[in-house]
Amino acid sequence: MNERILILVGIIARHFLSGDDFSSTEEIVDELLEAGFDDDEIRQAFGWIEQISLQPSSDSPPPLRQDPLRLFAPEEMRCLSRAARGFLIRLRRQGLLPPEIEEEVILRACLERDGEVGLSEVRSITALALFTSQRSDSPVIAHIIGSDRKRAYH
Template identity: 35%
Template structure:
């Protein structure tokens, strides 16, 4: 395989790694993850692309640990963002922003990453994976419960 690996397979790898972290409350060694991914049928190019994408995602920074108290805002998506992100994906972002899981800067970071993928429309599953990765790379322990809830579509636990 030459060129870029398919987006869906790279995002599937990212999702598997995020689930590892969420379930085990720690990051297993990269060699353990790579062995399991290879055994699951992913090739080394796809695995490398996923790790590189996650590394660049976490190195781009984001919000500071000292968030300011701000008045909640409503995000209006641009035409480009509407084309890049499915209606369900945009609705998901709006919902978790309204619940206070995301701040404005985190939401903007996720939207920017989604648009940068520059492939087919970002689905709800893709958006959940991007959001989980964003929250886990910023402060793993703080958002572990919330990530677990929205990955499982268990919204009632977030309200209680």
Template identity: 30%
Template structure:
């Protein structure tokens, strides 16, 4: 349910060019009117706050300065959430230059921040898009990812 709220917010406020400076109470009311539950709304807004906080930490800068040829080893918990298809997609995005290691780590952090047992490749694509949108300096990568996400409808991406 949290993923539904995040996608709803992303579609409503990013793709519609709606006002991004919305009062949190107003936003909660809108989400309640849209049929979402209080506890899910709180979790989704908390998830977005944590995404914003990731940009302010130096932890990811150290990751970005690592060797680009290094291999990411996933913990058991991460591998449980991100199946082989998802991990392959993250590697693909790095190889084609859509994502750098620091962004990959932000994506993994936000995936692990979701409270869900069901997580699929489509969900991962949305998380990548949200992270790229929220991290300044990734406009070209965001555009490429958006094209990858929406080209699925034409059968290009599986």
């Protein structure tokens, strides 16, 4: 595409975005002709804008999923290691950990230990919490346990 046509597209877009009340495209065309652009360039710019605006988007972005924002309280931050908190956040963002189960995991982890709870303990607590709320052969549980299934069952 010609650089002058790109400039025209930018000018036309600014007119529409600025809220100028043009009663017709003829006023825009007249203004562009006065600015030194020729009729063919103006026609190409409007054609390009029309083509882009009427073209259906095949790569439409997926709908935004609004997760509730979960902030850790100072007591929870002292109780859970950084790796454990990151693990819970990652599971929630992937849609694998419902908010009510996450709260249960955090509560259990903070009540069970006096010191900091690490990643392996949070994994076990999460797997058990999900196990009680879902089927035992759930892929979510297998994902959390990972390759350490033998230890999880003993």
